[in-house]
Amino acid sequence: MTEPLSRSRFAIGGMDCASCATKIDTAVRRLPGVNDARVSVAAGTLSVEHAPTADLAALQRQVVRLGYTIAPIAGRPSGPGAAAGQAHEHKHEHGAGCHGDHGHEHSHAHGDDHDHGHGDGGAHRHAETSAGTPAGLHGHDHGPMTGPWWRSPKAQLTIASGLALVAAYAVGLMLPQVQEWAFVVAMLVGLVPIARRALAAAFAGTPFSIEMLMTIAAIGAVIIGAGEEGAAVVFLFLVGELLEGVAASRARASIQSLTTLVPKSVRLEDPSGVTEVPAESVSPGQVIVVRPGDRIGADGVIVEGDSTINEAPVTGESTPVAKGPGASVFAGTINADAVLRVRVTAAAEDNTIARVVRLVEEAQETKAPTERFIDRFSRYYTPGVVAVALLIAIVPPLVLGGAWSDWIYKGLAILLIGCPCALVISTPAAIAAALSAGARRGLLMKGGAVLEDVGKITAIAMDKTGTLTAGAPVVTDIVGIDRTEREVLASAAALEAGSSHPLAIAILARAKADAVAVPQAEGAKAVPGKGLSGTVGGRSLFLGSPKAATERATLGSDAGAALSALIEAGKSVSVLLIDDAVAGFIAMRDEPRPDAVAGVAALKSAGVTPIMLTGDNARTAAAVGEMLGMEVRAELLPEDKQRIVRELQAKGETVGKVGDGINDAPALAAAHVGIAMGGGTDVALETADAAVLHGRVLDLAGMVRLSRDAMRNIHQNIAIALGLKAVFLVTTVLGVTGLWPAILADTGATVLVTANAMRLLAWKPR
Template sequence: MNETRQIRFRVAGMDCASCASKIDTAVRRLPGVSDVSVSVTAGTLLVRHDGSGDAATIRKQVSRLGYDATPADDTTAWSEPASPDGCAGNGGHCHGDHHADGTAGLHGHDHGPTEGPWWAGRKGRLTITAGLALALAYALGLAFPAIASPAFIAAMLVGLVPIARRAFMAARAGTPFSIEMLMTIAAIGAVIINAAEEAAAVVFLFLIGELLEGVAAGKARAGITSLAALVPKTALVEEAGRIREVPAETLPVGTVILVRPGDRISADGVILEGESTIDEAPVTGESTPVYKSVEDTVFAGTVNGDAALRIRVTAAAADNTIARVVRLVEEAQEAKAPTERFIDRFSRYYTPGVVAVAALVAIVPPLLFGAGWSEWIYKGLAVLLIGCPCALVISTPAAIAAALSAGARRGLLMKGGAVLEGLRELTALAFDKTGTLTQGRPKVTDILAFDRPEAEVLRLAAALETGSSHPLALAILERAATDGLSVPAASDARALGGKGVSATVDGKDLFLGSPKAAAEQSPLSGEILAAVAALNDEGKTVSLLLADNLPAGAIAMRDEPRADAATGLKALKNAGLRIVMLTGDNAATARAVGSVLGIEVRAELMPEDKQRIIGEMQREGFVVGKVGDGINDAPALAAADIGIAMGGGTDVALETADAAILHGRVGDVALMVDLSRRTMRNIAQNITIALGLKAVFLVTTIAGITGLWPAILADTGATVLVTLNALRLLRPIR
């Protein structure tokens, strides 16, 4: 059994659904190809193959249709022999006018890259030329009426020849009912019935429509690929005490780079020295700068604030957060959603059906009712143009691609249209607690002073914990730093296993530890024990401070809910979802956090218990989403209908679940669900526009009210409207 391989291509000039359909059909006909995924908005082609062929063969097949395909990555090790014109390397791609099959140019194909001004590409130049030819034909017709018809035929041929050539190549590759073929038949038919002027105008309008599609597709494509431009081209590398500038793409893992205030960070890394605020909005959508210090993670493309940082690179350029986000979104765009697959299947029957209806419109009235042939052939040709499926076929992928791109720019990653659609169907969400609903590290919540001020209790406790890496110690030290306390030095410090820590500070013998350990050294009053019990009931961990064997104070700590957890959960409840917390933490702590957030709690669970509860909810009829850190919750994430990983761009967070939230905001889960619902509404609007316009013009054409010009506008106009409507989803998510 042959091993399945895959390769991804960048396809230049693929700007509409018709393009994607032709490429899909043509490549599927190649021997050994098992599956093909084409994304118009990403401009990519993903081919799964049994390895019996090579990339050059696929490039040649795509090139015959008039597109230029070049391998986008090294997803497979297929060999690429030199093409007949002697070009090799770079995926068999040659710069210049030659292609792998030895032909020149793009076979007259007018689909060019959409980068740069619209008039600079082949498509723009052809449209301008066809427009000038049409204007010249009108002028000649006015000056010399006798040659008006030949002038319009010549003007028509300027645009029709490349269209007809594409239609012929598509038919050879297995797509006989392409939009180019329908356009060619309509234009030639119009000439035959002496409507050369309309034929020339219709061809020109068709080219304008394709040009607008290309511009719109380019804008949609830029919505995500522009992320890559956020990463600086160069980096400042520190070697042997000297600083030199190098290309950012050459930075190996482990390199130490210097990032000056105001500069963009050129690689994912960990801060070795310095502290600063980082603007992470370009990557995570975080609206306010985030304070970062030593050992904190930073992302490529984010902006350093007010201090220089020394950073150790942790990911090569091809694997940094932005590169992975772009790659993930492109892969997601290639994975078709259920609605998109249905529309694709529908269009396979729809287009031949339109051709049959057009033929009946042209033939039946003259044959059966003695109507005029010219009039009904004209109407049949108009029906051909009205029936072009472009707007219908692009209605779903355009919206999904725009939504995936908009989500990615906000740090919301969804692995394909099926996930995006599925989020709308969720009726329940199960959240992990630690690191998902909470910050994942304890914070000082209460300071009790027994015989001295609260600040003194905190100052002495911080002195005892200086140098410790225990989470509770770090919480005390962080609170002391926040309060601006001057921490004294400690001597004779000793860690007492399982009990606490002792030391001498300012001449006093101090002990900081659990209430049980403190009670072994000094009797505790009923009042102190009651206060400790009350704090424990709130899910807080309490450490008692003894000074010379007398109770001096107590510090309570708890892993507190994220700042946006309450508002995020409220938004989800308002959207009609049932919310439950599933945690392995002790029941008291879980109930305390659940009470603050106002949600249902299931505590003291093992991973298999979480998985079981997800299954129980599904059997009750809920469509369940599981939100967790992507590490400890793998069984539950897999069991849920949609698994959502929370985490700051880690490999696990990006690869474990169906979706990932880079910044870890609870509110972003609500935004993701809302984005899904808005996208499905947008798709419904697009389908209504596409079919509604066609229905209106079909009736008016048969009634004799409209003709060829409105017919082509019904197709290209609907396609542009649908695309522009989908692009509304690219607006920033709030």
């Protein structure tokens, strides 16, 4: 029997470009017991799938030899041989969420049919970086870029190399006879750590690393008497690496900065009173007190108090939301008006912000198709560059009688020009920035492959209830026949008082909004399959479906026409009878979200065809579809939705499916991209490929545009990386440029590509 695999995660310091990730990936995969490895430059993490008996201490030593720092990410140890403090988890599949049953105090027969569904994400573990590296393990010049950039080991090495270069120039001016040796010494200050990393990478399976190319070029420069240029090239290389590190740190911090939104402490209520405790110490079930103006320290449910909550830090929604007892609140949001007592529903490591950060980091460990292609290309590209440089160095002198020093110099310049840094970072930098920018605006995508696929969508199948609509009915019309509208509403609300049925909630909410006084009903009871009955002010009342009402009273022609018009509009109508005479109608419907019309229009303008797929009745669905201007397929079972998705794909469409991730699991699985629509912790993140946390229809078009903007950025980066190399390749062979411009071209291209990718961090939906 094959023993189960475990997964461990580590924080890597000093990993600032894709070539760094490639070296670590290659070295780790060669170790015994390692089944798979995923490295994220953006998150600064290494995730390893391995046998429980694998020697993780040897793995850490291998990474340190490459010049990086490594620390286990704390988690739940599991499996034999799990070292203390190391993060392990057995590999397993997550199931879909569950359905909740909703009880109703009264039975209704108001005649509407909704396709409700509630997704529930699976459980997530939290990763927290431990404070240090294992005993005896020390990184080299690739220390982590934390704190001010000038304090990092990389910056200190760069500064030392620069000072050595200046000192060599000074020595050369005073003692010209030792100038060449002074530059050799200056070069060695920066080259020794680079060469050490090059050798470690070579022994670990990456012989053609950027450090190896740099080492060969620098040593070659000394051999042909160009020590001054060799020292300058080493310094410029270190400057380029430092700039990469600063840019990578900025990208990494962009998503991690979300964690700073959660306060460090909360006011915990217990039998002895209210005390201030660390936020990470509270557990589900405990109650915290949140004062006006404070950030909420945990996900939870309000148990006492009414206030408006500013959710912009989490969802991006600019308008504060009014919330009271029973409403959910998220960690990091701001309580505006009144004191709230909140029952905690999630530990600190599983709150909304922690889940978002974790999902983005895990997504950044998954490579996009373009990134995988670039990785494969670079494996052949770099050896090819070495071969070309070697041919340029030896063929002209041997065949054409050229000067050896001139052509070796050109060959060394070609080596530097061919460094693949700018090329291999062109894709992951843009993807990491795009994933981070999307997450900060409530658009979650599970990896670069999903990011690419979203932009290719040409048709998008969408649920009605809870996706295009708010998911709960509201009162749209009140028609008085022989009573005023306020009297009709008051009488209906009297019968519905205390009910938790969605239609009852809608009627009571409308009465509250219109400030209608609700009288006390006597003897209120459910009439099975028909409606509700009771007495108010000595009069007999009945509220029920049109069919049940016509069994008790006769509708006049005007009343019948009004009722038919409401039903034709796809609304659920309740008829109110007072003393067995028609008093009026109350019509309700699950209305489109406020941004649904604009969202559907934005999808169309992006070249995406929206289609409504719903299990709701055809009349209601058609009415909503007409309001939104989109094609409708109604009264569908889950297998029908899957079949329609397959039909669209057969026509050549790239299909996205938007739903709750539970009722629509077959269609979500069949689509090219499954997108969960919801809010905060209720989103079905485990089922879908992507999620819109705000629940806004407009954000679907925003997600498509973010994907396309990211792919445009990637293509620009590739053009910059290859274009500059092509130009300097020609000028070097022609003798116009040499070693200095060559390294400037490589460093410049890397900086330009990184800076261009970082523009995506400021992305905003149009």
